[in-house]
Amino acid sequence: MTRVEQLRDLETAKQVAALLEAENARLHQRLEALVAENARLKGEDAQARLQLELEGLKEQLALLQKRLFGASSEKRGDRPPKPPRAKPQRGHGPTAQPELKVQEVLLPLDEADRVCGLCGSGLRTWEGQTEDCEEITVVERSFVLRRVRRQKYRCQQGCAPVTAPAPPRLIPGGRYSLEFAVYVALMKYGFHLPLARQERLYGREGLGVEAQTLWDQLDTLAGHLQKSYEALLAEVFSSPLIHADETYWLLLDKGPGTKWYAWTVASPDTVFHRILPSRSAATARAILGDYEGVVLVDGYAAYQTATKSGADGPAPATLAFCWAHVRRKFFEAKQFAPACEEVLRLIGQLYAIEADLPGWYALTGEERQAALAQRLAVRQQQSVPVAERIRQWALAQRAAPGSAFRKALEYMLKLWDGLSVYLSNPVVPIDNNHVERQMRDMVMGRKNHYGSKSKRGTEVAALFYSLIETARLRGEDPGHYLRRAALAAIENPGTVMLPKSQA
Structure with missing residues (x-):
């Protein structure tokens, strides 16, 4: 069976899409019948149960469409605006290129043009005076067939000849x-x-x-x-x-x-x-x-x-x-559950605290120990209370079974012990x-x-x-x-x- 991601022909893809749409409608009708039968056997409200199932499917479809066609960024639009510049910036100027080789090119006048346009006398070279500019160009790469010639030497007394050693080769005898x-x-x-x-x-x-x-x-x-x-x-x-x-x-x-x-x-x-x-x-x-x-x-x-x-x-x-995976799930659920704004704000506070902490891996000795001690102290004083507020918030929420919001809550609470490790271990990052x-x-x-x-x-x-x-x-x-x-x-x-x- 050909998978959708393998299709390359547009007309074939359209036909497959039409078949999938028809199959989706058939399954939708079948779902209604099964949900109604299941609710009847359990003594539940069939209409309410069906509505719950349909809401879950709508969420899944919306999330799939966003992943396929939406922006991949998870940035939120509630960041404070950047302060205005003191002076308007006009261009950024040329970027320094310290790694590039410099090639000097001197452009002379043609012989026929070395005549003064005012008096008609000849022009002489003004030594050391040029008008300069820079441009970045490309010199095409070239492959070279390097022919290595190893010099041979012979002994004046007739002993065995000696040859200069061969350079190391990737493949012995290779080209x-x-x-x-x-x-x-x-x-x-x-x-x-x-x-x-x-x-x-x-x-x-x-x-x-x-x-x-x-x-x-x-x-x-x-x-x-x-x-x-x-x-x-x-x-x-x-x-x-x-x-x-x-x-x-x-x-x-x-x-x-x-x-x-x-x-x-x-x-x-x-x-x-x-x-x-x-x-x-x-x-x-x-x-x-x-x-x-x-x-x-x-x-x-x-x-x-x-x-x-x-x-x-x-x-x-x-x-x-x-924590980035936790945040990602609440970010996806936000369009269905506005309550996610609160937890996203609190997770943002955890990240803001981390942004001000010193790194530790590149340090050694007493400097490393001091950095680790600072990381632990700040997390215990500032991050632990925020994390506890997140947990209490999650325990107080109510969400429909199978919804994106419910899945995000269950994901976070199930992994809570592991999410808390970084709070007591300063070498562990937040994500x-x-x-x-x-x-x-x-x-x-x-x-x-x-x-x-x-x-x-x-x-x-x-x-x-x-x-x-x-x-x-x-x-x-x-x-x-x-x-x-x-x-x-x-x-x-x-x-x-x-x-x-x-x-």
Whole structure:
């Protein structure tokens, strides 16, 4: 059966939409009959029950339409206006470009024009005097066939000749350099350009290369970086706090593809992705392993199942839950339940308190301890009372079963213990937005090249996304890092080299 998201022909899509509309009307009539029969058997008011069911369906339809066609921003329109500028700003001026190379171009007059327009005498060059301006231009990239000639030497006494050593090669005897492979990796996993598009682009620039050849370079480069990638997980788990999240990923080996899942764990300066075929609690348990710190997650039940205490003792990890997900649910319910404005205002107060707190991860020693102490003290004094007001407000609300408002209330109250962890643990942030930001590249890549064509493709994708995003988090240029780490591994196989922190 063809799925709606796979349709590309407009007329076919219209026919499918008409069929779905007719099916929706039929199901609506069937729902009325079933609800009436169910209410009769239970001795309930059939009309009231039907109205409740229809209201729930209207809410679901409105939320679906907003997600499909509405703005993705969750900003509210009640923020205070910005103060007016003291002086009106006229343009922003040229942006400084300290990283660009400067190319000096001197424009002389043609010989025929070197005549004074007033007296007709000849013009002489005025040394050191020019009228200058700047412009930013583009110099087309060029691929170079570098012919390496290794000098040979012979002994004056007739011993064996000596040849200058060969430079490190990505593939022994291969034709493409390490720098080329790093560039291809950055284009695909850093800037979301599929290999087929790279093939066409490079062909336009004079380099004839097939997408399969580009993949061979990526596969080999990933092999050299494998040990560094594996070391990232230990780096993540060395933090007292980690973030975890997951999103779908397609394995395009058969037909439209099989849905796999990209699982991500991240500390404040390290990211580790892994793409696996399941989204189960068992997979979540395998991802988290024996980690004993705080795991900040959304409300997905697999994490709760994976960290439950069992017969072998208490769970090693402590779950903390994300306030941004709570806010999102009340924001969606606001159009049906105006009472949500109150809780959104109170959650906004929690975020305002967090905005003034110092960071802690980049600090060390006494500075870190002082920052953590301040975070804890402010949260206990200011955030705890606000959180308690939110809880009391939620307990006092009444909402129709199945409504968006009811679901938002139940979601928050069910996760309340985990939502309160950050109030007593100063290393825990208020939300899980950090890991969602680190998953954006994977989501953008998924939209551009749809997924991976093989299981090995999922492994290579997870490796490069992890290393590139960790380098960015730590302030090192990803291209410089990949070349540095791969060169070390080529010269000494098994070498582990992680991005340098610039903090």
